[in-house]
Amino acid sequence: MQSRRPVVLITGGSRGIGAAVAQLAAARGYDVAITYRSEREASERVLSSCRAASARAVACRGDVAVEADVLRLFDEAEAALGAVSHVVNNAGITGRSSRLEQASAETIRACIDINVLGALWVAREAARRLSVSRGGAGGTIVNISSVAASLGSPNEYVWYAASKGAVDSLTVGLAKELAGEGIRVNAVSPGMTRTDIHERSTGDAGRLERLRPHIPLNRIGEPDEIAEAVLFLMSEAASYITGANIPVSGGR
Numbered sequence: 001m002q003s004r005r006p007v008v009l010i011t012g013g014s015r016g017i018g019a020a021v022a023q024l025a026a027a028r029g030y031d032v033a034i035t036y037r038s039e040r041e042a043s044e045r046v047l048s049s050c051r052a053a054s055a056r057a058v059a060c061r062g063d064v065a066v067e068a069d070v071l072r073l074f075d076e077a078e079a080a081l082g083a084v085s086h087v088v089n090n091a092g093i094t095g096r097s098s099r100l101e102q103a104s105a106e107t108i109r110a111c112i113d114i115n116v117l118g119a120l121w122v123a124r125e126a127a128r129r130l131s132v133s134r135g136g137a138g139g140t141i142v143n144i145s146s147v148a149a150s151l152g153s154p155n156e157y158v159w160y161a162a163s164k165g166a167v168d169s170l171t172v173g174l175a176k177e178l179a180g181e182g183i184r185v186n187a188v189s190p191g192m193t194r195t196d197i198h199e200r201s202t203g204d205a206g207r208l209e210r211l212r213p214h215i216p217l218n219r220i221g222e223p224d225e226i227a228e229a230v231l232f233l234m235s236e237a238a239s240y241i242t243g244a245n246i247p248v249s250g251g252r
Ligand code: NDP
Pocket: 011, 012, 013, 014, 015, 016, 017, 018, 035, 036, 037, 038, 039, 040, 062, 063, 064, 065, 090, 091, 092, 093, 094, 114, 118, 144, 145, 146, 147, 189, 190, 191, 192, 193, 194, 195, 196, 197, 198
């Protein structure tokens, strides 16, 4: 009998880093559930390329900031693919860039709702389903944080940096809490990575290139380079790593 491929659920898999993680996971032998909030067509393109790598792949629509949506996203993924054993907590936003005193309550609240509450709902649901003492088979959780958590993002989005600081705390605490449950919890902290998030937050297509000289490796990161670190942390090669946070930032 053919052994079942492990199933990974990736929040925010329609674009950017989440899409790159989905495609690399498919190529490395995982079945893939991606979630998205609005971009159905982009999700379909990601599914097509996962299927081209012989993975089973589904896209589930929902808002990670909404607790009930998160439960449903896991239910839909598991109904289609079987038990999830790896979760990548990736969905995130920055909100429109500005100094804090100019930021609206809506901008700050949306960022905290998605990046912090959303990450907590997803991590909690993963803990419930993967924990060995609850009948799960164990697995991994990889949280996508940001080097902004330690750099602070002054004049751009300090609320976003603060939200990623919360993701770092979540990673450390949950790694210890779930160590006896067969679940490793780690984080990847990207630096400047070539995705839509920058233009959406600043409306400035040239921003990434202008920031390049501030990056020791003198180039912008690619989503595939973030995905490599995520796949490593999910893999057996990382079997003794939990509570870690790998910066993938070109040295920033
Ligand atoms: P993108 O804007 O390219 O993609 C974001 C993804 O998240 C999309 O799939 C989007 O879905 C989804 N998403 C957004 N809000 C929600 C929500 N409420 N519920 C469900 N899905 C949602 O971003 P990146 O790929 O750049 O970022 C991915 C992660 O990496 C984020 O956590 C970000 O903070 C982090 N990061 C990125 C860096 C970078 O330079 N790019 C640097 C450091 C960290 P849809 O398209 O359907 O709206």
